Amino acid sequence: MSKKKTSAKVNTEMNFQENNENIDKKSNDQKNVPVLVITYFVVVLFIAMLANIIIFMVRDADTAIANSYNKRENLYAEKVIKGSIISSDGEILAETVVDSEGNESRYYPYANMFSHVVGYDSNGQSGLEMLSTYYLLTSNQNIVKQVYNALTDKKNLGNNVVTTIDFNLQQTAYNALGYNDGAVVVLEPSTGKMLVQVSKPDFDPNNIDALIGESEDSDSSYLLNRATQGLYPPGSTFKILTAMEYMREHNDYQKYSYTCQGEDIFSGVGIHCYSYKVHGNINLKDSLAYSCNTSFSNIGLSLDKAKYRQLCEDFLFNEDLPYDGYYSKSSFVINAKSEASSMPQTAIGQGDTLLTPLHNAMIMSTIANGGVLMKPYLIDRIETCDGNMVKKFKPDTYGKIISAGEAETMCELLTGVTEYGTASDYFYGTSYTVAGKTGTAEFNEAGDSHSWFVGFSNVDNPDIVVCVLVENASSTGASASYIARQIFDAYYANH
Amino acid sequence: MVRIITEVSKYLIIFFMVLYTIKCFTVLKPVKEKKKRRALNVQIFYVFMIHFLCYLTMYLHYKTVDIIIFYILQMIISILYMVSYHAIYKKSSRLITNNMSFLLLIGYVMLTRLDFDMAKKQFLFASIMLGITAFIPLFIVKCPKIKNWNVFYAIFGICLLITVFIPGIGVEIYGSYNWIQIGSFSMQPMEIVKIIFVFFLASSFEKSKGFADMIKISIVSGIFMLILVLEKDLGGAVIFFMVFVMMVYLATGKHSILIGGVVAGSLLVAVGYILFKDKFSHVTTRINAWIDPFAYIDGDGYQVSQSLFAIGSGGFDGTGLCQGLPTSIPVVSSDFIFAAICEELGVIFGLCLLLMYISCFIYFINISMKIRNTFYKNVAFGFTICFIFQVFLNVGGVTKFIPSTGVTLPLVSYGVSSVVSTLVIFAIIQGICVLENSDINKNNNIERSYNKNNVKEKNIGKSKYRDEFSGE
Secondary structure, eight states: OHHHHHHHHHHHHHHHHHHHHBOOHHHHHHHTHHHHHHHHHHHHHHHHHHHHHHHIIIIIHHHHHOSTTOOOHHHHHTTEEOOOEEOTTSOEEEEEEEOTTOOEEEEOTTGGGGHHHHOOBSSSBOHHHHHTHHHHTOOOOOHHHHHHHHHTTOOEEOOEEEESOOHHHHHHHHHHHTTOOEEEEEEOTTTOBEEEEEEESOOOGGGHHHHHHHHHHSOOOTTSOHHHHOOBOOGGGGHHHHHHHHHHHOTTGGGOOEEEOSEEEETTEEEEOGGGOOOEEEOHHHHHHTTOHHHHHHHHHHSOHHHHHHHHHHTTTTSOOSOSSOOOOOBOOOOTTSOGGGHHHHHTTOTTOBBOHHHHHHHHHHHHTTTEEEOOBOEEEEEOTTSOEEEEOOOOEEEEOSOHHHHHHHHHHHHHHHHTSTTTTTTTTOSSOEEEEEEEEEOSTTOOEEEEEEEEESTTSOOOEEEEEETTHHHHOOOHHHHHHHHHHHHHHHO | OHHHHHHHHHHHHHHHHHHHHHHHHHTTSOOOHHHHHHHHHHHHHHHHHHHHHHHHHHHHHHOOHHHHHHHHHHHHHHHHHHHHHHHHOTTSOHHHHHHHHHHHHHHHHHHHHHOHHHHHHHHHHHHHHHHHHTTHHHHHHHOGGGGGOHHHHHHHHHHHHHGGGSTTTEEEETTEEEEEEETTEEEOHHHHHHHHHHHHHHHHHHHOOSHHHHHHHHHHHHHHHHHHHHTTOHHHHHHHHHHHHHHHHHHHOOHHHHHHHHHHHHHHHHHHHHHTTTTTHHHHHHHHHHHOGGGGTTTTTHHHHHHHHHHHHHTTTOOOTTSSOGGGSTTTTTTTHHHHHHHHHOHHHHHHHHHHHHHHHHHHHHHHHHOOBHHHHHHHHHHHHHHHHHHHHHHHHHTTSSOOOOOOOTTTSSOHHHHHHHHHHHHHHHHHHHHHHHHHHHHHHHHHHOOHHHHHHHHHOOHHHHHHHHHO
């Protein structure tokens, strides 16, 4: 009881305070208002967080985990037999073969023809084999069958990936390129679908194990996908962007005229036209059509370097491309502080500018699609082993790069190239219209050059963009424009 | 056969988890004592079923006797703890002990799967702490003077926080300087200081007489947060800030404090970020990694990307224990354990776990609402905020809801300091709960008699004492 006495003593002193501290029910309720507010606040926060997880799982998880940095592939492979890669017109491009002892191996029926785009899946991965591993190793087979498989310790059959690659068109491009080294990319400008991706030299992915061992000690580059990773000087195809910048800076570009004398000196740099041909008095459309080097060097000197760089960067030079597979970044080095003497070469696509055939196709695709770049993609849809749709990939817009008006004007200018300009011989008598640009890109001091063609068909409502690069064409005599013509013809034979 | 057992266990674990989570909320309803007790017993049954199935799966996979021994030890400690705790503290809340034990057990399961040595260490420290914290409710009840020590809390807290700057003791881990190491023993002072900070605020409000005092409290709180920012412990700083704003809001009851606090906080962060962008490169790193982890997967975004791979690859039903690859996530056993849980036990399990944390939160809030003593009310509320925001920062960071701040998931993540401080927080809330439950009986007495002499008893607050008194 002594305890009670002491506390009673304290109590008399602190009576008033204690009353304050131990509030009655009514004021306690009032005091609790902030607690309630915060409780709701926290509950809402958590609901948002839960919803975020669920949205991720339902909407994003499938595509997010299909990433080469996700190392769970072998875990998946223990339970699923990898599915097939199928072309948009139904040809099997890669499949898993299981032998009598249950060993699995990948088989590529068309061997070299799809070597880079489909890629390989042994000793590392490349191409679609890399991009779509997780889709191929996921099984959406009939649930009853899956349970049965689980009980009998059998593997499920993985999903199939249907690509955007068109078998016939790829075959045409592959054959047209023939024995030349080079690359072909075909895009559908309105969607970004990639219909063709050829790179030569190629290899047989069925023999990849032997080839990889071999390629390590030789300097052959057949494993390099030139379509997306090969960096080339753009040559005259770059005049498209030079002309575009000129049009932006000069509203009166239609009055542009220049008298070509076959060669001239600009800022101390000697520039000559192809074969020193004298083009005479020409306007902007003619300059593009005849690919007049002196005229474009003249234009180049008049450009604002910072704005020129800005345009090129808008067109994704020095930037990441919106493409999922391996690719090389293109480079454009001119900036506000660059010497004037670097401009004549740069304006005609020589200089230090480098880009990939994929990127060149994307630039043309932007122009063909009213200034809007669609992200190029290779996977059209995922299907179960029974052919039921699992997921359809929709075209995705990268963004508006130039205005619709600029794109339309450029389309019109580029028709000159095929109607009466450098490509007119190759596009004579077609059932469809073509706009585009040829290029001859010198790559050494001796004047050896690559041949480019990049353009699109059906100018009023563009169907496909074709970009062809032939390495060292000056020695082999091949023409990129001629190869492009064959691809366009093959496309319209079936459409 | 092993595969079938593993698969069936996986679905049973999810099934029991869902039932457990539902019970977490249904027991909050006011029902008869007997019915409530039965519900709580059923909950314990679910816990042990999940625990058993997890260890069964892991034993079938690893096939080592160590796992069985470890399992049995956990069972013994859990049962011993729950039975003896409620025998001693009859007024304690069983819901709290249930959830606490379950969270610890989930932590043990995942740690056993990820790193057996860590699991053993965690188990050892947690068990010792369970023993020590068992005395905390007694302390709370016996020692009402703790509300007078505000100056002591401030000085002690700040001293403890700056220990990390003492050369030879403070160490850098993952780019932050918020660890101290003495011999082989390392800890995060922040974990302990956050408890002291809550006591500091609650006791200061008790003595505060006006605006001038509030300014003083704010300045001292600012010092706490500034030290954390200097330690580059952002998660810690955010938790302290939230606790500060919300406790001031509760103490003053002014809605403007909450809105003003949040706005001021955001402004402070924005201005600080712009001014010291170069010094806090790790912040830029984390923000980049948050906006698009996959774009920075080579560097800054690696951890969050791997975490999302784990969650996404596991799917709603998970891969089953030992069937996934959670070890590909850096620091998976502490900060990113939630991703490992989602991958192997399933996203459904993960979501249930979150709901369970919310039920814990609501229960804590209930306690702090019932209490009429302002000091204990503030303390209980402060800890509740501390606890739930830690969960939010952790899980939000792991699932890319907010930038990752490097805080642990209470009781589940590996981390001795974190487990110690969370157990202390649970024990203090439990203590306040004991106090309050005995108070309720007395309050009834008081309201009947209106006897001023009775008032003091509330403060001493022991039911035994009341019996003596009324017997007089």
